[in-house]
Amino acid sequence: MNYLEGLNQPQQEAVKHSDGPLMIIAGAGSGKTRVLTYRTAHLIANGVDPFQILLLTFTNKAAGEMRQRVEKIIGNDAKNLWMGTFHSVFAKILRFDGRHLGYTSDFSIYDTDDSKSLIRSIVKERGLDDKVYKANTVFQRISGAKNRLIGPDEYANNPIISADDTAAKLPDMGKLYKIYALRCFQANAMDFDDLLFNTNTLFRDHPAVLDKYQRKFKYVMVDEFQDTNISQYLIVKKLSEISQNLCVVGDDAQSIYAFRGASIDNILNLEKDYPNMTTIKLEQNYRSTQNIVEAANSIIAKNKNQLKKTVFTENEEGSLIELIKAGSDNEEGRLISTHIFESKMNLGLRNTDFAILYRTNSQSRAFEESLRKLNIKYRIIGGTSFYQRREIKDLLAYFRYTINQNDEEAFKRIINLPKRGIGDTTIAKISITANEQQISVWEVISNIKQYQTGRLSETIENFADLIKSFKIMAESGKKDAYEVASHIAKSSGLLKELHEDKTVEGLSRYENVQGLLNSIKEFVDNPDEGVEDKNLNTFLQTVSLMTTADQDDPDGDNDRVTMMTIHGAKGLEFNHVYVVGMEEDLFPSQMMLQSRADLEEERRLFYVAITRAEKKLMMSYAETRYQWGRLKPCEPSRFLDEIDPKYLQFAKNIRRAVEDTAKLPQGFVRMTNREQKIPDFGTSNNPTPANILIQRPRPAVVGNTYKPSADFAPSDTKNLIENDRVEHLKFGFGKVKKIDINGTDRKATIQFEGTIGEKTLLLSFAKLRIL
DNA sequence: TTTGCGCGGGTTTTT
DNA sequence: CCCGCGCAAA
Numbered sequence: 001m002n003y004l005e006g007l008n009q010p011q012q013e014a015v016k017h018s019d020g021p022l023m024i025i026a027g028a029g030s031g032k033t034r035v036l037t038y039r040t041a042h043l044i045a046n047g048v049d050p051f052q053i054l055l056l057t058f059t060n061k062a063a064g065e066m067r068q069r070v071e072k073i074i075g076n077d078a079k080n081l082w083m084g085t086f087h088s089v090f091a092k093i094l095r096f097d098g099r100h101l102g103y104t105s106d107f108s109i110y111d112t113d114d115s116k117s118l119i120r121s122i123v124k125e126r127g128l129d130d131k132v133y134k135a136n137t138v139f140q141r142i143s144g145a146k147n148r149l150i151g152p153d154e155y156a157n158n159p160i161i162s163a164d165d166t167a168a169k170l171p172d173m174g175k176l177y178k179i180y181a182l183r184c185f186q187a188n189a190m191d192f193d194d195l196l197f198n199t200n201t202l203f204r205d206h207p208a209v210l211d212k213y214q215r216k217f218k219y220v221m222v223d224e225f226q227d228t229n230i231s232q233y234l235i236v237k238k239l240s241e242i243s244q245n246l247c248v249v250g251d252d253a254q255s256i257y258a259f260r261g262a263s264i265d266n267i268l269n270l271e272k273d274y275p276n277m278t279t280i281k282l283e284q285n286y287r288s289t290q291n292i293v294e295a296a297n298s299i300i301a302k303n304k305n306q307l308k309k310t311v312f313t314e315n316e317e318g319s320l321i322e323l324i325k326a327g328s329d330n331e332e333g334r335l336i337s338t339h340i341f342e343s344k345m346n347l348g349l350r351n352t353d354f355a356i357l358y359r360t361n362s363q364s365r366a367f368e369e370s371l372r373k374l375n376i377k378y379r380i381i382g383g384t385s386f387y388q389r390r391e392i393k394d395l396l397a398y399f400r401y402t403i404n405q406n407d408e409e410a411f412k413r414i415i416n417l418p419k420r421g422i423g424d425t426t427i428a429k430i431s432i433t434a435n436e437q438q439i440s441v442w443e444v445i446s447n448i449k450q451y452q453t454g455r456l457s458e459t460i461e462n463f464a465d466l467i468k469s470f471k472i473m474a475e476s477g478k479k480d481a482y483e484v485a486s487h488i489a490k491s492s493g494l495l496k497e498l499h500e501d502k503t504v505e506g507l508s509r510y511e512n513v514q515g516l517l518n519s520i521k522e523f524v525d526n527p528d529e530g531v532e533d534k535n536l537n538t539f540l541q542t543v544s545l546m547t548t549a550d551q552d553d554p555d556g557d558n559d560r561v562t563m564m565t566i567h568g569a570k571g572l573e574f575n576h577v578y579v580v581g582m583e584e585d586l587f588p589s590q591m592m593l594q595s596r597a598d599l600e601e602e603r604r605l606f607y608v609a610i611t612r613a614e615k616k617l618m619m620s621y622a623e624t625r626y627q628w629g630r631l632k633p634c635e636p637s638r639f640l641d642e643i644d645p646k647y648l649q650f651a652k653n654i655r656r657a658v659e660d661t662a663k664l665p666q667g668f669v670r671m672t673n674r675e676q677k678i679p680d681f682g683t684s685n686n687p688t689p690a691n692i693l694i695q696r697p698r699p700a701v702v703g704n705t706y707k708p709s710a711d712f713a714p715s716d717t718k719n720l721i722e723n724d725r726v727e728h729l730k731f732g733f734g735k736v737k738k739i740d741i742n743g744t745d746r747k748a749t750i751q752f753e754g755t756i757g758e759k760t761l762l763l764s765f766a767k768l769r770i771l
Numbered sequence: 772t773t774t775g776c777g778c779g780g781g782t783t784t785t786t
Numbered sequence: 787c788c789c790g791c792g793c794a795a796a
Contacts, residue, residue, distance in 0.1 A: 058786095087786050112785085130791090131780085192786045259784060360783055382785085416772095423772050547786065567784045591783050605784080627782085627787080774796080781789090 003038045003073055007031075014280045015039045018046065021240075021274040022247040023225075023267075027311035028296065028611035029287025029573065032249050036223060037066055039247070040081065041073040043219055050080035052218040054239070058227065059549040060084055062571060082217070086232050087192060088545040090199040093213065094190070095541070100206045101198055106403045106537055108189040109544040113393070114409040115139055115180075115191045121412075122179050128172060137170070142177050146193035147229045147261030149200055152178040186440075187408040196231040203238050214242045224570070225250030229261035237273065246274070252307050253300050256567060256605045258598060264305060281309050285611075287573050289318020292617050295647035296610040302642055303600045322651040323640065324620040328631070329581075332622045333366030336578050339618065339651075340561060341374050343576060351377055353575035355562040357609050359587040363580065364563050371561060381564040382548040391498060391509040392516055396543065398488050402470040403537050405442035418497040420459050430460075466491065474536050481536040482521045489517060566609045577613035579606075582621040583634040606639050618651070 004012050011031060014024050015038045026032035036055070044050055057063040063083035071078035082089060095105045110118070116135040119142075123133045145155050155161055156174030165173040184191060190198060203210040220240045222228065225248035228236075240246035248270065255264045271277055285293050293313045300306070324339075326332035340354050356367050364380055371378045386392060397413035404410070416422045433451050434441045446464040448457045469491070474484045489495045498510040523542070524534045548568060562574065581587055588602035610617060619640070624631045640648075 085786070136781095195786085257785075260786075362782090419773080421772065425772080545786070565784065589783055595783095601784095772796100774794100776792105776794090778791090778793105779789105780791105782787100 003041055007034075007038070008284060010280050010282050011035050014282070015042050017247075017278060017280070018043060018048075019245055021244055021277040023270055023274075023277055023279045024247070024249040024282060025267075025279065025307060025309055026249050026251055026282040027285060027309060028251065028254065028607070029285040029293075029313075030282035030311070031286055032223070032251075032282060033062075033066065033069075033571075035282065036221060036249060037069045038073070040066075040070050040221070044070075044074050044077055048219060050077045051082075052216060053221070054082045054089070054217040054219070055221045056086055056089060056223065056236070057083060058085065058224040058571060059547045060088060060545070061547070061550045062223070085545065085547065086228070086235075087195050088542075090195050090235065091190075091541060091545060094195065094198055094202070097202060097206070097209050098198065100209060101202055102185065103190070103198075104188055104404075106188070108187065108400050108404045108407040108410065109195070109541070110184065110187075110189050110191040110409060111544065112139070112192070113388075114189075117409055117412070118183060119176070119180060122176060122183065126172070126175075126179075128176075132169060133172070133176065138173065138176055138180075141165075141170070141173055142180060143191075143193050144261060145177065146197045147231050149197065149231055149234065151197075151201075152181045183408065186406060188404050188406040189409070193231070196229075196235065199235050200231060200238075203235065210238060213239055218243050219245045220247070222246075222248045222250075224254075226252050226255035226264060226267050227257040227262045228266055229257075229263055230266070231261070233263075233266045244274075252305075253303075253604055254570065254608050254611075256570070256601060256608055258601050259592070259596065268305075268307065283309055283311050285311050285313040286315070287614055288313060288611060289315050289615060291318045291320055291647050292610060292613050295321055295617075295643050296607050298644035298647065299603060299610065299639070299642055300607045303603055305600055318615060320649045321617045321619060321643070321647050323582075323648055324618065324651045325636075326620055326622045327624065329363070329366045329622045329625045330369070332580060332620050333368075333370035336367060336580060336618070336620060337370035337374050337376065339578075340371070340376060340576070343616075344376075349575060351559045351561045354578070355564070355569065355572070355574035355576070355612065356578045356580055357564065357566050357569050357612065358579075358581050359566060359589055359605075360581075361565055363586075367563055367580070376561055377557060377559065378561040378563055381551065381562060382568045386512070386515070386551060387543060387546060389509075389512055391494075391513050395485075395489055395492075395494055395513055395516060396540065398470070398492050398494070399485065399536055399540055402467060402474050402484075402488065403540065405446075405467070405471075406440060408441070411441065414492075415463065418493045420463060422456065422459060422463070426456055426460075477535070480524045480534050481539045482517070482524045484536045485520045485539075486517050489513060566605050569612050570608060573612055573614055575614050576616040576618070577609070579609045579617070579619045580621075582619050582637040582640055583625070584637050586625075586634070587637055588639065603639070603642075 004015060007015065011034070014022070014035045017039075024032065024035065026035070040053060040055065043053060055063065055066065057066065063085070067078050067081060067083055070081065084092075091109065094101075094103065094107070098105065098107060116139050119135045119138050120130065123130050123135070123138070145151075145161075150158070150161070152174070155177050162171075162174065165171055184194065203213075217239050220236050220243075222236055227250075236246060236248075248267075250267050252264055252267050255262060255267070258264065271279070288296075290313055293311060293315075297311060324332070324335050326335050336356060343349055343354075344351070356364075358364065361382060368378065368380070387396070394413060394417060397407075397410040400407050400410040401414055412427075415427060429452070430441055430444050434444045437444070437451070442464075444451055445460050446468065448460045448464065452460075470484070470488050473479055473487060479487070495510070495513060498506060498513060500506075520536075520539055523539050562572075566579075587606070588599060592598060592602055621636050621640070622634055625634050626632070
């Protein structure tokens with residue numbers, strides 16, 4: 001058994017253990033993926049049918065990689081393994097067996113936006129105050145209940161919950177939950193929590209179905225077990241009830257998803273549920289230097305709530321953790337980027353060797369700007385992902401509605417898109433008719449002439465006919481997902497509308513939609529393992545459960561610096577890691593401390609961040625940070641004091657870059673652009689306005705403090721700017737073609753010709769505002 | 772029915 | 787700062 005070579009004692013034990021419950025406590029960098037892979041291969045080598053193995057991972061990508069690694073050892077059989085995230089695997093099961101609960105196999109999946117939008121409508125319909133019943137709050141309460149497996153009826157009848165809701169001044173929560181659940185059901189839709197909740201219900205109420213899967217999955221393995229919630233745990237517990245072959249791998253020190261119901265108790269209490277469980281601890285770290293491992297240990301030691309283990313390493317001592325103090329968030333960006341640049345030069349490293357980790361997505365901005373200035377390629381994982389973009393969600397809503405006409409949220413999105421003159425009033429009328437007649441909205445609009453006459457009935461009929469034609473095409477089976485999708489994109493008028501929009505934003509939208517169509521083409525041409533059909537429905541399913549880590553790079557160039565939140569970095573490792581934004585209230589997050597009073601989870605998050613580094617770890621904090629347009633003073637994070645000081649040193653030889661935003665060279669006026677979203681940059685939650693430097697060779701506005709009200713005359717500016725050279729910090733260069741100044745509010749609309757990347761474009765009607 | 776504007780509120784992490 | 791909402795005007 002060559003695959004046991006090179007494994008240490010506990011690793012081998014874990015690989016060889018086949019039957020009976022097994023818990024592997026795997027410290028950071030202790031080779032748990034390897035153990036899981038080999039264990040899977042070992043089972044198959046010993047005669048277990050791959051069909052009988054279920055492996056739940058945290059991302060689909062991780063599952064894919066693991067499948068490949070197993071394939072290398074045991075060959076083609078690996079294709080038959082069931083692997084994926086909880087959500088994707090159980091969505092698949094619900095497609096097969098959801099009919100027992102009254103769902104059809106083409107149920108829609110509501111994302112968080114859909115759920116909140118539905119909640120908003122329900123709150124509105126019931127005449128409740130939407131400032132009290134905030135969509136976010138209501139959603140979180142419902143989600144929390146579902147994750148604890150509390151259904152709507154139980155919720156409404158539970159006196160403790162009611163008392164809590166009343167105390168929170170939300171007495172109608174029970175009703176809202178009921179209506180929300182009913183509306184989702186009527187829409188033949190499940191939200192993320194439902195995928196787990198309904199699987200539990202399915203297994204609870206339909207023993208025959210449970211029995212089928214219990215017999216199918218003889219071996220159940222769960223990766224990142226510390227991040228499962230009760231609902232997920234109960235599913236795997238039920239599945240492995242008969243075989244007792246449950247193997248979980250996790251690290252309580254890396255549990256960072258309590259906010260979505262993950263319970264560290266799952267791992268702490270597992271031994272109670274499985275008295276004869278074998279526990280194996282993997283404590284040797286193969287990833288990081290001694291300094292990094294020990295610094296991480298010194299942090300996590302402060303937590304009370306944890307299992308005992310000692311992570312150690314036999315790697316070299318390595319350098320100390322360096323700490324950088326920056327004057328501002330922008331300077332932080334410049335210092336880190338410069339450091340990356342110099343490390344690349346001095347050590348001959350590649351971009352992929354570096355990662356910048358931060359607490360919140362919005363922090364990416366300063367690093368994007370500075371990396372771009374140094375011509376260092378980067379990629380951002382997470383943030384507003386591709387599939388969250390408006391135009392993408394719009395087109396996906398068309399697909400969803402084509403497949404499922406009960407999908408209320410998809411309907412709301414597309415009924416007046418592109419504009420057909422069907423507004424809220426008309427939709428409300430249709431909805432009332434549907435209610436009166438006790439039929440669905442789709443039945444009303446697809447037979448609109450029976451129910452309504454007048455100016456709009458024609459338009460509505462056209463819409464219904466359009467959807468019907470899509471439906472026929474999708475169901476005929478003659479066309480693949482790509483053909484159907486591009487037909488829908490064209491015939492719906494979405495593509496046309498975007499194509500006519502010549503603004504930068506419009507262009508990038510158009511390109512995004514093309515990108516979506518291309519990815520469907522790819523999906524059709526090389527479907528993933530385990531995907532049987534190439535129809536639109538299957539594509540939709542895949543897409544709605546994509547995790548942010550599953551995103552592919554936009555082009556073939558993979559040598560990029562990675563930027564992401566610490567949550568996104570789970571399971572990854574990098575040669576050099578920069579943990580940035582080490583400021584009190586930012587990390588540890590003030591929000592987290594207020595709402596959950598859980599400093600320990602933030603500390604575990606810090607632990608995760610530190611242990612991503614192999615060779616070099618650097619941390620930085622800024623003394624001031626731009627927030628809501630203001631410069632806010634910051635305090636260094638308490639976490640910096642918690643690291644044993646012997647592992648820490650202030651960075652030497654850090655070159656302070658010139659404060660280029662505060663002290664613009666003479667003859668420059670700084671302008672910002674509110675409306676413009678930049679194609680490559682619209683990825684963080686809080687994209688910064690594009691900065692535009694306008695060369696202005698007049699002494700009137702020279703200087704750092706420019707007071708628009710006193711010496712600013714619109715016509716004057718118009719003369720100054722037109723035909724001037726424009727340097728767009730993010731786009732490149734260009735020439736101003738036309739300027740419109742809008743009165744006294746210091747807003748200007750300019751049209752200029754410039755370059756984005758390598759393409760020359762006419763950028764039109766960017767709205768500018770002079771600072 | 773759409774659009775533009777002023778106002779108030781939020782502000783974390785993800786399937 | 788950014789977003790969403792309500793209101794008024796086109």
